[in-house]
Amino acid sequence: MSQQPVIIVGGGMVGLSLALMLARQGIAIRLLEAVKYPENASGEPATYHSSFDARNTALSRRTVQIFSELGLWEKLSQHATPILQVNISEQGGFGKARLQAHEEKVESFGQVIENAWLGRVLLSEVRANANIELVDGIQVTSLQQDAGKVWVTAQRGSDQLQFQSSLLIAADGRDSFCRKALGIGVDEHDYQQVAIVTTVQTSKPHGQVAFERFSKNGPLALLPLPGITGQQDSYRRSVVWTVEKGSEQQWLGEHNDQQFLQALQHTYGNRAGEFTKTGKRFAYPLSQVLAHSQVSGRVVLMGNAAHTLHPVAGQGFNLCMRDAHVLTRYLSEQYQAGQDMGDNARLKHxxxxxxxxQKRVIRFCDSVVRGFSNQNPLLKLARNTGLVAFDVIPGAKQLVATYAMGLKV
Structure with missing residues (x-):
């Protein structure tokens, strides 16, 4: 049977990555993205885009392996820095846990990369791939399917277009239009928290060390970033600081730079030295959104359309990449056999x-957020005792490191 292009709705980092995975198997892709992508001349800094925003992503070892399989890691690694050590602590607590790459006999636990650079490399590869038709600046307005096909109607300027295929993959984000059009419900939990995201400079080099520090407001992640060209050491770090919803405005705006740095110093302490400079801050409300089903007929939900997680431990994107990698394997088998890639029974498998x-990662992220948010003195004592025990119990570090690296799937 002749194959029509697989339709992917949503061209964020997950949608672009999945398109490249499928195209590598010879599968034709039509990628629809609502926002017009930026144009970047060679050598220019990456332009922020709604899909490639001010955030940074900690890529697990498994995700790095997937990008290596795609032949992209050589390009991505130029803008990434490895995590050689992870330190976990709680503000005002005595317990501390530490993971070191050399103890786990790996070169790193993962790599930190700025979303703008990751998006730029992915977009460049998609634009150059003959198996991918990229249609940006187009808004999907309806989705329908029957026993043999799925089709969407979309608006691009004054033009109304219609596309059809045997399979549609909805990677159109947390508030997925496609998910709603299919009538798939969600379980949603609002954490009543907001993530303040920025880049800071410190007086001490980061030494490829990542920190996760828990406070009464929520977790504070401090991740190493690549240095400025010509510097031997890097003093740049990514900050993801969780604060109570409604309090975020006091940390935003250039006039609040010094206030933000002082508050960050108070929460984090002096292990990074002095926080000397901050970039522009961005605020992202935090919630968990889980679709009741990830497959409906000939449609598969992918990325945040399927599951949106709290950013604690940086598991969300890495989980989506494992989803995409497994889906690619299933679809490739169907394609190579000349069978229907939109077969519902196969998609349900x-x-x-x-x-x-998915359940393991979702449960882990949610329990960490809820567990460390409870300030009961007895629970805080138990948490810190647990952190001390984690540092000395044989096998505990290896187990946690394996899960964190995305290798136990």
Whole structure:
């Protein structure tokens, strides 16, 4: 049977990555993205885009492996820095836990990369791939399907267009239009928290060390970033600081730079030296959104359309990449056999194959956020005792490191 291009709705980092995975298998892709992508001349800094924003992403070892399989890691690594050590602590507590790459006999736990650079490399590869038709600046307005096909109607300027395929993959984000059009419900939990995201400079080099520090407001992640050209050491760090919803405005705006740095110093302490400079801050409300189903007929939900997680431990994007990698394997088998890639029974097999890994990660992220948010003195004592025990119990570090690296799937 002749194959029409697989439709992917949503051209963020997950949608672009999945398109490249499928195209590598010879599958034709039509990628629809609502926002017009930026144009960048060679050598210019990456332009922020709604999909490639001010945030940074900690890529797990498994995600790095996937990008290596795609032949992209050589390009991505130029804008990434490895995590050689992870320190975990709680503000006002005595317990501390530490993971070191050399103890786990790996070169790193993962790599930190700025979303703008990751998006730029992915977009460049998609534009150059003959198997991918990229249609940006187009808004999907309806989605329908029957026993043999799925089609969407979309608006681009004054033009109304219609596309059809045997399979549609909805990677159109947390508030997915496609998910709503299919009538798939969600379980949503609002954490009543906002993530303040920025880049800071410190008086001490980061030494490829990542920190996760828990405070009464929520977790504070401090991740190493690549240095400025010509510097031997890097003093740049990514900050993801969780604060109570409604309090974020006091930390935004250039006039609040010094106030923000002082508050950050108070929460984090002096292990990074002095926080000397901050970039522009961005605020992102935090919630958990889980779709009731990830497959409906000939449609698969992918990325944040399927599951949006709290950013604690940096698991969300890495989980999505494992989803995309497994889906690619299933679809490639169908394609190579000349069979229907939109076959619902086969898509349901994919969904079932991913549930164990997804549930484990979702449960872990949610329990960490809820557990460390409770300021009961007895629970705080138990948490810090646990952090001390984690540092000395044989095998505990290896188990946690394996899960964090995305290798136990």
């Amino acid at each position: 994919y969904e079932q194959a991913r549930l164990s890994d």
